Amino acid sequence: MHSHSPRLNGRCIVCGAFSTSFFAGVKDRDHQRCSACQATFLDPAQRVPPDEEYARYCQHRNHPEDKRYRRFLSKLSDPLLKRLPPSADGLDYGCGPGPVLACMLREAGHRMRLFDPFFYPDPKTLDGCYDFITCTETIEHFHRPAEEFTRFDTMLRPGGWLAVMTCFLSDDVHFASWHYRRDPTHAIFYREATMAHIARRFGWTCEIPVKDVALMQKPLHTESMYESIRHRKNLREDVTKRIESKRRAWQKHALRKLLAPRVQPFS
Ligand SMILES: [Zn+2]
Ligand SMILES: [Zn+2]
Known part of the structure; x- marks a missing residue:
């Protein structure tokens, strides 16, 4: 540990709080920690430069037949x-130089496309729509x-x-000596709660079927942010219209009463 100046209330790069x-x-x-989503992230100014990052990823070339890696x-x-x-x-996002997972999913009968910034x-791959996206050992490298x-x-x-896989940070981890933290290209560490927080933001469900894996599902019927704002606006306009027409009706009624010839009571 070294001396530092704590910067309070900075903006979280995961949830924006x-x-x-x-x-x-x-x-x-x-490293900063967000109290809203529990993400822990490296000071952006201290990230490794892209050429160093690239050199490191090149070392992660995995062979499609590597049994241990497949397991x-x-x-x-x-x-x-199963789901x-x-x-x-499918899209394997951040597949690296040796897309073994895509191989496995193709063997299971799915169509796979690959994306990796290196x-x-x-970029056309990112214009597509997919039934599923896999992202293994990648989200900890995200800069945005x-x-x-x-x-x-x-x-x-x-x-x-x-479907994402990353080492989740937990209370059992000693942060300073944690192997995952020591990888210089790892810029963000998520807790399981961070995944739940992200999922909530988009209206996805979130489950942790096994340690270090999160499965999130986009609902079948989604009301986009735009639609929900429009929906609320319409509701508000409806209420305003109803109040306005009631007010007019009441005014008309009051006016009629005022102008109606007074019936003289029998004396
Ligand atoms: Zn956050
Ligand atoms: Zn990694």
Whole structure:
């Protein structure tokens, strides 16, 4: 740990709340923690430069036949496959140089496309719509997580699944010596509660079927933010109209009463 100046109430890069405060400094790396969504993230100014990042990802080239790696990925693919309809359209986002997971999901009968900012950077892939998106060992590398999760929401069809795998930070972890923190390209650490927070924001469901995996589903019938605002506005206009017509009716009634010839009472 080293001396630091705690910066209170900075903006959270995951949920956007102004509720971050200094969490921990290890060597020359400072981390902020958001009290709203529980995300912990590296000071953006201390991220490794892209060429260093790229060099590190190149070391993660995995062979499609690597049994140990397949077993590792099956923590995510097994529970996901149980929930998918047959021959669904999938996207592996942040697949890296050796897309083993996409291989496994194709073997299970699904159509897969790949995206990775370094290895499969075709932006057209991101214009597509998908029944599911997988994102393994990737969300901890995000520099603009709020944008990325919004993009997932846009790309997912109603009823679609987002399956993520990352090491969740928990109270059992000693942060300074945690292996996951020591990877210089890891910019964000999520807790299980962080995933639930993100899911709530988009109206997705969220479950943790197994440690370090989150499955989130976009509802079948979604009312977009725009639609819900319009809906509320219409409701408000309806009420205003009703009040206005009542007021007019009452005015007319009062006027008629005023102008009506007075009936002289019998004396
Ligand atoms: Zn937050
Ligand atoms: Zn990673």
